[in-house]
Structure formats: C-alpha cells, structure tokens
Amino acid sequence: MEDGNTLSYPFEFSDISDEEKKMIDKLHSFSYASELARLGPKGYIVTKAFKKNAADIYNLPLRSGDIFVTSYQRSGTTWTQELVWLLANDLDYEKALTVPLIERYSFLEMFMFVPDGGLESFMKAARQNSENFNEDMMIQFINRIATPASQILATAQSPRFIKSHLPMSLLPPKLLGTAKMVYIARDPRDVIVSFYHHTKLFMMTGFTGTFKEFWHLFHKDLLAMTPYFEHVKEAWEKRHDPNMLFLFYEDLSKNLPAAIHRVADFLGKKLNDAQTAALCDHLSIENFKKNKAVNFEEFRAFGMLAKNEEFVRKGKTGGWREYFDEEMTQQAEKWIEDNLKDTDLRFPSTN
Ligand code: A3P
Numbered sequence: 001m002e003d004g005n006t007l008s009y010p011f012e013f014s015d016i017s018d019e020e021k022k023m024i025d026k027l028h029s030f031s032y033a034s035e036l037a038r039l040g041p042k043g044y045i046v047t048k049a050f051k052k053n054a055a056d057i058y059n060l061p062l063r064s065g066d067i068f069v070t071s072y073q074r075s076g077t078t079w080t081q082e083l084v085w086l087l088a089n090d091l092d093y094e095k096a097l098t099v100p101l102i103e104r105y106s107f108l109e110m111f112m113f114v115p116d117g118g119l120e121s122f123m124k125a126a127r128q129n130s131e132n133f134n135e136d137m138m139i140q141f142i143n144r145i146a147t148p149a150s151q152i153l154a155t156a157q158s159p160r161f162i163k164s165h166l167p168m169s170l171l172p173p174k175l176l177g178t179a180k181m182v183y184i185a186r187d188p189r190d191v192i193v194s195f196y197h198h199t200k201l202f203m204m205t206g207f208t209g210t211f212k213e214f215w216h217l218f219h220k221d222l223l224a225m226t227p228y229f230e231h232v233k234e235a236w237e238k239r240h241d242p243n244m245l246f247l248f249y250e251d252l253s254k255n256l257p258a259a260i261h262r263v264a265d266f267l268g269k270k271l272n273d274a275q276t277a278a279l280c281d282h283l284s285i286e287n288f289k290k291n292k293a294v295n296f297e298e299f300r301a302f303g304m305l306a307k308n309e310e311f312v313r314k315g316k317t318g319g320w321r322e323y324f325d326e327e328m329t330q331q332a333e334k335w336i337e338d339n340l341k342d343t344d345l346r347f348p349s350t351n
Helices: 018-025 048-058 077-088 093-098 120-129 135-145 149-154 188-202 211-219 228-236 249-254 256-267 273-282 285-290 297-302 326-340
Strands: 036-039 044-047 067-071 161-164 180-185 244-248
Touching: 018 211, 036 048, 044 048, 048 149, 067 077, 077 093, 077 161, 077 180, 077 249, 077 256, 077 273, 077 285, 120 135, 135 297, 180 228, 180 249, 180 256, 188 211, 188 228, 188 326, 211 326, 228 244, 244 249, 244 256, 249 256, 256 273
Parallel strands: 067 161, 067 180, 180 244
Antiparallel strands: 036 044
C-alpha cells in the first residue's frame, strides 16, 4: 500500500556565495559552480536540476517492502547494494550476475547530474578524457538518466530497491515508518580519496585540480551532498529505529561474515555457513572488479569512463594515508574532532 499525502516542500534553495563560486570554478574546466545550489537549513550542496524533483522525492509514495540503500557517495554503497539485494532475493546469483545493479535499483537523484544548463560543457570534459568517446551513445545514456527515478518507481514492481546519496532530511520524512533503510558510512578521509578518483573516472564535472584541492572543497562543504558530517549524523541519529540498519565500511572490511549476518537479521533471512562463505566470495573486491553487473565497465565502451581509472578500485581502509600530507592530516584530525564533539558517532579504527 502506498501512502499518498502530499506535504509542501519545507526547504529553500539558495545560491552559493560568490567567494565559494570562485573557489569551485578555478578548479573546473567550465563554470561548474553555476550548476550548484545550497538546500535547506544545513545548506546541502545539490545541483540546480534537483529542484525539479525535490518535492516529489520528499513526497515519494512508499510501500512496505521498499528497501533503501543510502550513503554519502563513495562509502561502499555498491557493495552494500549487492549484499542487500542478494539477501532479499534469496541469493539469486543468476539474476545478480546478469541484470546490472543499476537496473535492480532505482537511483533516486541520478537525474540531478544532468545539468539544466545544457550538456555541452559536460560532453567536452568527457570527450577530452576518455578513449572511445561516442557522442550518440552518450546522449542516449544521458537522456535515460535524466528521467527522475520517482516517475519510474510509480509503476515499478514490489519489492522496490532504491539507492540514494541524499541525506535523510531530503528523503520522505516518514520513510522509516514504512520502508527499510540500510545506511553505510565510511571514514571521510577514505571517502574523499575514493571520491577524487570517481571524479576523475567520470570527469563530467571537468575537475582539473589536485587531490589536495579536492580535499579542500570537501572539508569546506563545497562538494555534492556536503556537509559530510551532517549527512552521516542524520542517519546515525536514527540507528536504533527498527527499520534502520547503520553500517560502517570498516566493519564490512574487517569482518564481512559478521556484517552479512547483521544484514540478514535485519531483513529476516537466515544463512548457513556455506551460503555465507559463497556470499563473501561473491562480494570480494577481486570478484567485484570482474563482475560486469556491478563494476560499471559497460560505460567504457562508449567513452564514459576515463582511462586509468575504475569504479571498483582498491577497496581498502586507511588508504588515505598515502594521499594526505602533514598539513592535510592535521586539518582532517581537527575537522573530524570538531564534528564529533556533539555526537557519540565514532568511526571504527582502521589500525
Ligand atoms: P575505493 O575507491 O576506496 O576503492 P560507492 O559504491 O559508494 O561508490 O563506494 C565505492 C568504494 O567502495 C570504492 O572505494 C570501491 O572500490 C569500494 N568497493 C566496491 N566494491 C567493493 C568490494 N566488493 N569490497 C570492498 N570495497 C569495495
């Protein structure tokens, strides 16, 4: 049963400041900042294109049985999606290996990455950075992702699997009263390294700066869906709700069988030892890298992906140490400490 009450949209979009625009634009090959806006009291960075579906997302009619997998991007979403989907679908590996994950899940706000202001600047960035650039296929693909998932979800079969990088406050307020959510969080230093490579992989934003500059945009709340800590804390506050499961990437990494059992319990499923071992094997980084249904490599054929970058990358914890110099390490320590002062949220140690 879908609930059908329509709420008026409570948040306002505002422009990012001129100073922030300058900081962003000097690191991009086109005026990326002109695509961006801040949203709501926490000032989440979204694209202006988000406006056209923000209220529909907030009012998304939910069904019991819906399963959301949400996160700040690059926190292990894809890994969690595959785990959740397989458990919820009684380990149907045949389907998991043949139907791409992007078809098994609706990505709620994917449309917002298609700019309102036209595609030319995006196309240019992609054209310069990838082999095999195929403009027709790219346009076809972009037209497909430009359709808001909320429209597709209206007629989708249950159970529906929904992916989102939106913070909880931008999702339907009564979500946990009807649907289930699995949220995955990760040490922000590993997130930003991963996000940097992801930005180079897709190159649609035309980022031209260094890793250090990218880090700067992150902790100054100038990247999509920042402020990061607000995002994580909103989910953390709901972690005791029976319909919410809050996971850490670091816990999956340290003890995948234990994490599998937590997710299985949450979904009301039971696994024996052999099934758990098989699932661990399927979810290993080595198998993920080879698995075309999850690794996004199909986009390489038409030039959507930059050479020398991959969607499924290292899959490690603590890799940030190879990227952060002393100054950044200290900035990060202070930033994390300041943001954890008013909460009992703590990231598991990766030592
Ligand atoms: P790295 O770039 O640090 O390797 P998301 O799915 O939210 O975009 O997160 C992507 C991150 O999860 C990437 O991190 C990616 O390599 C990692 N990842 C994907 N599949 C994984 C797996 N099977 N095991 C461990 N990490 C995985």
